[in-house]
Amino acid sequence: MANTIFQDNFVGTFMLIPIVYFQTPTHVCLITDFCPGGELFAALDKQPLKIFREDSARFYAAEVVIGLEYLHCLGIIYRDLKPENILLQADGHVVLTDFDLSFLTSSKPHVIKHSTSLKRRRSQEFMPPSFVSDPSTPSNSFVGTEEYIAPEVITGAGHTSAIDWWALGILLYEMLYGRTPFRGKNRKKTFYNILHKDLTFPSSIPVSLEAKQLIHGLLQRDPSSRIGSNTGANDIKEHPFFEDIYWPLIRCMSPPELDVPLKLIGKESQPKVKPEEGVIDTF
Numbered sequence: 001m002a003n004t005i006f007q008d009n010f011v012g013t014f015m016l017i018p019i020v021y022f023q024t025p026t027h028v029c030l031i032t033d034f035c036p037g038g039e040l041f042a043a044l045d046k047q048p049l050k051i052f053r054e055d056s057a058r059f060y061a062a063e064v065v066i067g068l069e070y071l072h073c074l075g076i077i078y079r080d081l082k083p084e085n086i087l088l089q090a091d092g093h094v095v096l097t098d099f100d101l102s103f104l105t106s107s108k109p110h111v112i113k114h115s116t117s118l119k120r121r122r123s124q125e126f127m128p129p130s131f132v133s134d135p136s137t138p139s140n141s142f143v144g145t146e147e148y149i150a151p152e153v154i155t156g157a158g159h160t161s162a163i164d165w166w167a168l169g170i171l172l173y174e175m176l177y178g179r180t181p182f183r184g185k186n187r188k189k190t191f192y193n194i195l196h197k198d199l200t201f202p203s204s205i206p207v208s209l210e211a212k213q214l215i216h217g218l219l220q221r222d223p224s225s226r227i228g229s230n231t232g233a234n235d236i237k238e239h240p241f242f243e244d245i246y247w248p249l250i251r252c253m254s255p256p257e258l259d260v261p262l263k264l265i266g267k268e269s270q271p272k273v274k275p276e277e278g279v280i281d282t283f
Contacts, residue, residue, distance in 0.1 A: 014067035016087060016097040035095060036264040037088025044083055046260045050178040054208060055256040057175040060086070060094055062245045064168060067096045069233035072161045077103040081167035082145050083174065090264060092255030101144065146190055147180040151221045154191050165228035165236070169218025176207050181219070195221070210241040 021030045037043065040060065044050060052060070064086065071078050080101040087095050144153055150166035152159045173181050181200070182193035199219055201212050217227035217239070227235050237247055246253075 014063050014093070014095050015070070016095040032097075033089075033095075034266060035087035036090050036266045037092065037262050038265060039084050040086035040088060040094065041083035043088060043258065043260075043262055044175060044178075048259055049205070051205065052175045053256070053259065054176065054211060056258060057172060057211075058241065058245065059253070059255055060175065061168065061172050062242055062247075062250055063094045064096070064171065065233050065236055065242075066247070066250065067094070068161075068164050068168065071096075071102075072164070072232060075105045077105075077159075077161045078164050078167075079103060079144055080148075081164060081171060082148050083171065088262060092262060093251065146187055147183050149191070149194065150223070151195050152223055154195060160223065160229070161232075162223040162226050162229040165218050165226055166223075168228075168236075169215050172211070172218070173215050176211060176215075177202055177205055208241070210239070210243075214239050214241040 016032050016035070018030045018032050021028065023029070044052060064081070068078060068081070076099075078096065078099070078101075080098060081096075085096060085098045087097050089095060144150070144163070144167075148167045148170045150159060150163040153163060170180050170182075182190060182197055184190040184193050199216060201207065201215075214227070214236075218236075220226040223229050227239070236242070237245075
């Protein structure tokens with residue numbers, strides 16, 4: 001699956017792009033861009049209470065939305081969104097990685113024209129048509145990471161790209177509350193919670209109403225009621241939680257500062273030594 005994606009037009013926004021790959025009798029090896037920020041999971045784990053401030057969570061979630069939107073336009077259901085599969089570049093922006101569970105099918109592009117109410121016509125507001133392109137063929141595979149799996153995967157009802165929006169809701173919850181909402185003592189209990197447990201928001205951690213509303217919309221057990229399942233990423237981008245995000249230029253935005261700053265790894269993170277400080281010139 002991963003090789004098929006890489007060989008075709010997999011050059012897009014917020015994706016870990018392979019430079020080259022080769023195969024041995026026992027391994028498939030990929031050489032990719034280096035992401036010195038490491039996993040988003042590690043950055044989250046180092047923060048106080050293991051949570052991000054809301055502006056940071058909003059920024060990371062927004063970039064993930066764009067990444068998922070791009071995949072869906074290519075007919076790809078990601079199927080393994082989690083903090084461990086989100087890497088941070090040197091500039092703090094994210095890339096998605098690890099596509100071994102992804103499902104590739106054809107995409108079905110279409111344009112949605114928004115109806116204009118009388119009130120909107122009078123105020124001369126105009127909503128341009130929305131372009132939507134989602135994978136057209138559902139899958140019945142049982143795949144994903146335990147705490148991020150959508151209900152329809154567990155029940156075997158068949159799933160569409162809507163499972164990625166469920167996983168986005170779990171991710172946003174974990175970034176804001178330091179844990180996933182349905183985790184149980186074991187796999188069986190976790191799956192039971194995903195199917196039956198009410199979604200709750202701990203009162204001990206202050207989170208905006210807009211964030212809670214978005215999470216609630218993403219974690220609808222009925223895929224057809226889940227935000228993002230009808231008009232794709234457009235519904236999510238227009239949510240009040242993302243009001244301060246200017247989507248066309250998000251790649252030019254500076255990531256919010258973390259309470260515990262991102263520590264880069266590798267040569268790029270090492271301080272440069274000036275010649276007069278560490279080197280004695282000899283002639």
